[in-house]
Amino acid sequence: MAVKRTTLMDVARAAGVSRATASLVIRGSDLVADKTREKVEKVIAELDYVPNSGAARLRGQKSRTVGVIIPNLVNSFFSEFVEGIEAELDEQGYQVMLASSRDDPERQSGLLRRLREHDAEGIILFPAEGTEPDTIEKLVAAGVPLVQAMRHVGRDLSDFAGSDHGLAVRLSVRHLRDLGHRRISFVSLAGKVSTREERLGAFEEELRAQGLVNAGVIDVPLEWDGSPQSAAMLMALEPRPTAAICFNDILASGLLRGLFDLGLMPGRDLSVVGHDNLSFIDLGAPPRLTTVQVFPRQIGAASAKLLLRRIKDPGAELKSEIVTPRLRVRDTTGPVD
């Protein structure tokens, strides 16, 4: 059953040339005469020859493979992010090795190790919650081209692509202020990651700058149902907020659902703003969620570009690529009455 592999040697023999020449043909070198090239290419097609990249990379050093680690794939934010990466790398002939850390730093360390064993030329890391700076430092010290995406651990250790979280929050706050809201809450997800701190920090700062009131921060777990219990928690706050900014669209949509279950109307009884602009927002029944678009696909593409740059030039200066978010006003925010 196990067919013996067709090697370059077989091809060379069948085409009546040397291994070296056959190798040149495969790599598309222009050192080889057209006639010879044709002959060899014909044989390759006939034998359905597939090069053994193990051998190639052993000698040639490059695997044309890049490792990508993300916390999970359930949130479509991550899928879009990966899509962006994949599209960009594919164009350059790179293959993505995908792994999911499940937001567990230990698991993540194992994956990093495995990706290195698999000889990834570089790694795009969406760091798991609680990742130690040490992890990053070691990678960089070992000379592994690395880009951190979205979240980052330890400043100025690696290239970075992400979003301007501060601006995202400021956009939401200002939008709500323009609508007359003064008491605003923030629905965050439990845990300690740089994004949470950044958004929360920006939230409080901007409230202060605008002279508005922080009506309370509530923490909920990130569940597939978006933790609709946030609705009741918000309505129990004193003084009661007239608007809530949510860490992401999943939480925001969960909140919408919770409001409906309480017989309340988003945009009237409570204005709701999300983050991410996931594609499902436009689907289904109104009202549609007002949210800040974060462009995960672009961020993915940017990470890929940064990584390719670093692979080419390991000594290049550290660079950050920040994608500017954009507010998408839809139906769940309205004037305060």
Next chain:
Amino acid sequence: MAVKRTTLMDVARAAGVSRATASLVIRGSDLVADKTREKVEKVIAELDYVPNSGAARLRGQKSRTVGVIIPNLVNSFFSEFVEGIEAELDEQGYQVMLASSRDDPERQSGLLRRLREHDAEGIILFPAEGTEPDTIEKLVAAGVPLVQAMRHVGRDLSDFAGSDHGLAVRLSVRHLRDLGHRRISFVSLAGKVSTREERLGAFEEELRAQGLVNAGVIDVPLEWDGSPQSAAMLMALEPRPTAAICFNDILASGLLRGLFDLGLMPGRDLSVVGHDNLSFIDLGAPPRLTTVQVFPRQIGAASAKLLLRRIKDPGAELKSEIVTPRLRVRDTTGPVD
């Protein structure tokens, strides 16, 4: 900048043993004395040695890597599917190489080739629309362990994991019949893939069996917005359907949105059933979509298991794993008045 790689030779030298012994330690062989093992392991840790899998696989043949090709990642159905695969393979120490065919058979061929070059031990293929049986035949002939998932091309060529599309449709039809519906439409997506045929075939068959009327099949493209124009198309049919079964949840949610835009109420003016049970269904505003749950994660896991089995035993009998779908009745189906 480019640090020279630490090789097994370096480890061996530093530990005062031979390359062979060091190799044994790495592979966890019990042929090596405890004292020696400790010594070597210490050195490995000190030098932060990472084996070069290129060399290993060149000699040892196994890459512990599996290729996965899916049409795209935007539909979260695919992400969940990939999650299932990744989780299962990860447990066995396998690494996933992910690639997206964008539903283009040509691109897909290129990717298949690339995955083989990268020495994937096997491939899980969610075939692109319009994939030729020839593609599959060649792979199988070349001895590449292959599992087709969800869709399949050419029967009995490879292992297969998927869903019982026929049952899925029958469940929806019977549910609608129980609610008193007699004129039912099907919203399909344009294109020719086995799933479409299967679902459509089962639809017509079951209508006949139940003595119901096919009120018309409409084809729409799969867009991110779920092609809400389907609503108007359905309402223009003569005689007008009282219920519609949609190929997937994206189309169904698009239809819901289209109905609202026309001022119609799903579940009252038109009953709507989806397929897949994507996780966003529970989010956001009511009404929630009635749909058939398809369990992509389980199907992914099943594909992974089938593939591992075939890798272990290439001569094993062909096997199909069919996951049974389940109807989730929510708000968008109601009695006909």
Next chain:
DNA sequence: CGTTCTAATTAGATCGATCTAAAATACATA
């Protein structure tokens, strides 16, 4: 036709691990 220059080809070493088969060491027993 011999010489020179360029274009095309090739032999052979090499990458870093694994495998086989043999050697060295330890251990038990007579």
Next chain:
DNA sequence: TATGTATTTTAGATCGATCTAATTAGAACG
């Protein structure tokens, strides 16, 4: 101590492509 057996260790060949440096074929010219 000698001998046989079990346990560890190792030298050296090997996987399949690529690279370097050298060789050969081909073209151009006086």
